[in-house]
Amino acid sequence: VVNWFRRRSARVETPKLRTRSESAVATKVDLAELTPGLGIFLGQAAYLQLTIFENLGRAVATAPTVESKAALSRVVAASLGKYEGLVVEIERHGFTAAGVMEPQRFGIDEFQRVTQGADWSENLVTCYVTAGFLDDFFVRLAPGLAADVAGRVIHVLEANSYAHLLVRELSQAIDANPRLGSRLALWGRRLVGDTMLVARHALNPTANHDSDEARLEPVFTELIAAHTRRMDALGLTA
């Protein structure tokens, strides 16, 4: 994994349980000052969601059992629901989905290609890791939009992803084939690097590179901690 921030290793902390009152007070760090223009934001968020949907569709089509197909079809419906929610927002502003997604195609198609995975289980990890990370990321980026737009976009992105069904499918596959776990742990590490790259590409850089890094660091530290918890849920080391 690329070491994004020189000081990162010194700062990573084991996630701790907070009391409810502490949680309510804590505000997530956001990236509002690096939010790109509305059309760019929505085009990236929608085209990435469509990419996640395509990967999930492939996971349904190549699932080893009908039971897996049935479970994954719920996940794919949730992803498509998020995409459609973003399209509603796109059209509300007089854009078209194709119009705002087209300029984002090159980088995101390449992201999809390099994160494709060699088989069904790697593809499922891709769906799980990239969707989790990117939903979190765009939720942090949304506060830089107008408040009403941000509220609606965050509502769409925070809808239930049915990720627990991906965890169940992957855990079953790992239990049935213990050697799969170490391969998927490696795959997860590669994925988080590629996902951070595509996320950084979505940012609107300021003139001052150092100040961007200073803003990014705490957010990416939190996003990586969430990624670590996601891999933990599979019993894998991030």
Add this chain to the structure above:
Amino acid sequence: VVNWFRRRSARVETPKLRTRSESAVATKVDLAELTPGLGIFLGQAAYLQLTIFENLGRAVATAPTVESKAALSRVVAASLGKYEGLVVEIERHGFTAAGVMEPQRFGIDEFQRVTQGADWSENLVTCYVTAGFLDDFFVRLAPGLAADVAGRVIHVLEANSYAHLLVRELSQAIDANPRLGSRLALWGRRLVGDTMLVARHALNPTANHDSDEARLEPVFTELIAAHTRRMDALGLTA
């Protein structure tokens, strides 16, 4: 195309426009006496819908332009909506989706394999032709279920499929490459044969083969007429 009924060629009539009052009176011929048990009906209808969804998902993933992806994602959402509507009905009766679909897997996976198509445009014709035919078919078969179930299932299957978006995508592809039309016309003929086979497989045979044929003939004549209109909409000969 297999000639299903020896007398068919003598009976095919050019579809005629009816006045509104005639349409209102005319009742579609149905297949109520050949409807299989509820679990079998719902398992077949749901697994075929999931197959259509998988094919549409592949069409989105392999679409040549972002505009095509955006259009096809509406079609795929409609298909997934029908699948989910059938799952609601399945679970209402205490079945699980995987439980009723599993016994149908073998025949339908084979149907999916032989109707896969060599490229994006053939796959789109598959989505268009098989979904149109099978939705019609299960609507004719549903009246053999309990009346309340039949009403809900028909409501699910008759929801908007956004097939006009498939027609638009295919018409654009044919306009851009006139030789494509004759290849897709051939593909459509092969598809309707395979689709009729999988549809017949869904029927509950009575002991009397001749009486089955007598019931099937008028229904399949109507389904083939609807198929012909679908191919007409592409400017292709059925």
